[in-house]
Amino acid sequence: MSQIKITNLTFAYEGTYDNIFENVSFQIDTNWKLGFTGRNGRGKTTFMRLLLGDLSYKGSIHASVHFDYFPYAVADMSLTTLEVIENIEPHYEYWALCKELHQLELDEVILDRVFNTLSQGERTKVLLAILFLKSNNFLLIDEPTNHLDLEGRECVSNYLKCKKGFILISHDRMFLDHIIDHVLSINKTNIEIQKGNFSSWMQNKAYQDQFEIAENEKLLKDIHRLGESAKRTAGWSDLAEKNKFGSEVVDRGFAGHKAAKLMKRAKAISQRREKAVEDKKKLLKNIEAADALEIKQVDHFSNTYLTVESLSVNYGKNAILSDLTFKIEKGNRIAIIGSNGSGKSSLLKAILHSLGIKETESSSAKEPVVKFQTTGNIKGAKDLVISYVSQDTSHLKGTLKDYALEHALDESLFKSMLSKLDFDVVQFEKDIRFFSEGQKKKVLLAKSICDRAHLYIWDEPLNYVDVLSRVQIEEMLLFYAPTMIFVEHDQAFIENIATEIIELG
Template sequence: MGTIQFKALTFNYSDQTQPLFDHVTLQFDASWKLGLIGRNGRGKTTLLKLLQHQLPFDGQLVTNLDFQYFPQTVTEPTQLTRDILMQLGNLDNSTFWQVERELRLLQVAPEIVWQPFASLSPGEQTKMLLALLFIDDYHFQLIDEPTNHLDQEGRQVVANYLRQKAGFIVVSHDRHFLNQVIDHVLAINRADITVHQGNYQTWQTAHDQQAAYDQQLKGNIKRLTKTAQQKAQWSHEAEKGKNAASVKTESANLDKGFISHRAAKVMKRATTIANRAEEAIEAKQQLFKNVEIAAPLTINQRPLKPGQNVLSVDELVLQQDGVILNQPLSLTLEAGQQVALTGINGAGKSTLIKALLALPATDHITSSSLHP
């Protein structure tokens, strides 16, 4: 199929003091099912843009492939979904059946293509764009978070599709999804970019082994740092002793030359040992450069007493454009409780959340009808 090569590729945004990518040299085969992973802000989406030459960079990008990015950009979401899909996919009335076929596989009613794109749920919008991805056999695909807003059935459909495809790059934070579909991992680390053969679990195992080694490395650095500090102190004391001996009176009957020579030897030896310790620390810290530092997760919320009601809803019914979306809903949520909101794409999960966010901040809500 071809290859993709980075040769000393360097890129940074104008407001960055350090390059996001610094002289990256990589090569990978276009037949690989490649999972692109890395923490938020590391440059996963940026890397996909660089592959499409959407951003300026230094170095070389060598490939014979044509790329297609998912999700595609919808510039006029008020248009009918069918018209948008035809424009994005370069389709006409005689070829649109391919999209309808994929929509059935994605468990989406084909008739909703006659609705404005903006009126679809986020999950339905994702599935519409995925249908275009599934019928494209001519591009190497750069797939950015394809499982966003998808229900479990939809995620499995996407996984089944990608398992059958010859090669792609996919970005996802869903580990289970990645384990099903990839055979190589491209990891953007703190200090470099590495390629690993295997799925996400294979990479995770290697990463955990590295973490254990890093813990040992921390101990070694701490020990070497202490040694360097001790040697520096010995050097200082030797120099101090040499100066003190030089001001002794003759009545002390000391051999000043011997004291000076011995102090100099001790100081030189201590300084050499201290320098070696510093060099060892520097070498080990270079090995330590990719260690991830996890910031604590905090939630800014007012203190609540155990058992205190956070939300109470009685006979809540949602309506949208005159259509009733749910049976009357009653619930009480107490401090410390966790509730999962589930349902197929288009069932109204996001609509319910938006309606609850729009409600007044009261402890008890009784409503027979809400219009989000």
């Protein structure tokens, strides 16, 4: 067991004027299972890069351990899984590798398969196994859940719960709660560490916020009261000072003493007021002002928005979906769940394709929108307007103004939604390509929220999106109850939002 000590850490990216970290100091125990949380763009991945020594900074980072980062970059996906492992960790022991794979519910026959043929979930598990072959390193695990289905998340959650000595970035509340024993939070003005899981941190933060809001209101009243009292006392002092020179004053010495005493009292009240003002300045700095979002859905004249009958989807000779039938009716919020490769995204794409809707959010513009064959029937209501959020953000570029113009959005409304999702004004002029992954996903979500649509189709909308924003989105969906069909792996989100669940297998 040892300590990682961060002292007066200050960092800003070259060419920017706003520091991501400024004079930050704290300590981490290398035995902790540390959950790392904070709004998108606050610097979680940047901090990991600082620990790895990838970026120059002011201050000091002292550690007696080496750092290792997940996910690894795989240069050649055409190699077998074993060759990929050997390239990343040439000094591994085969028995130890097999042990890690077994704990991740992977058979060792996977080692002979070409890495590119593995599912995203299998790749994630293999790369995590490599990470934990390096037993003496302190591990930096950056969002391992983004390509994991519900079963995969449960497996990885159980795996990490048995490990220690890492920092874990994840926005999945249940996932964090099951694993971590400490929380490292990047707040608006500082970084804090607390013992406990994510739920206990959220509860403590809520208590702290409530205390600060109550204390702020109390100090506001005190400041007003003390200000009025100081004015009155000073007025009495001035009056006493003037009256000591009147012809009717018998004892001018006593009158002068009374005036001085009142003035001294007025100064003491002013000092108390100034202290209250200073105390007030220390409050509310880290309260996350999460303003309510407002989705622009419109009702359709038909009660049935979409009918899917006997739908089958095939990739060449491979059947992805078979004989699927369901309806989407007004007010439904249907969650599509299932293991990786079960056809969740294919179902959404089949719906879009059948209704003649181009996947404008696709980065593969030169390739066909749908690379599969469908049979069956998908029928949408007449003049049905759909808003789609894709998994993919790689196509995003240009300024937010450019994006709003391209998609015929009200720029002010669009930027207002992003502000509510914790975008700072300085972000508005930056190229979207340089946003964090969570901020890019928020661009797609804000666009969809601003769309005047009947039906919302969202494909893994919460990938990389921070927890507080997820809560905002949940509250919006529960309040406005738009009609939607979505794919998501955040169990808490599914439980809170879905009115119906379709499980593909």
